[in-house]
Amino acid sequence: MKLLTAMMGCALLAACNDPAATGNGAASAPLGPDPVEAQIAKLNPTQQRTAFFRAINDADYDCQNVVNVVSKGRVDGKPVWAVECNAGAQYVIALERGGIFKVSGVPKSLRR
Secondary structure, three states: OHHHHHHHHHHHHHHHOOHHHHOHHHHHOOOOOOHHHHHHHHOOHHHHHHHHHHHHHHOOOOOOOEEEEEEEEEEOOEEEEEEEEOOOOEEEEEEEOOOEEEEEEEOOOOOO
16 A cells, blocks of 8 residues: 555656646647648649638628639738639638638628
8 A cells, every 4th residue: 555655646746747747838839830721722722712712601701702812921820811702802811720710801892
């Protein structure tokens, strides 16, 4: 029983010195490139337009057809694209970590 208690004590002390066990080291370590960003970069232009079309429509914006996509580099460390739809609506799409698109835009007015 004394041996088991000593082993448990050693294990607890070892865990106290392990930054990964306490979460201190994991939060400060820089994240590597997002694999979803690499997948988007590998898509041909038609497939990229399709991915952005889905993101725009999933965000409840109107877009019948994506006609132009321009990479805008990084904003706050996230890749950003300017996307234009055939009706003139323009959107900014940022890729959040884990493959989540954040869409913002100025949809074209339906008023004539």
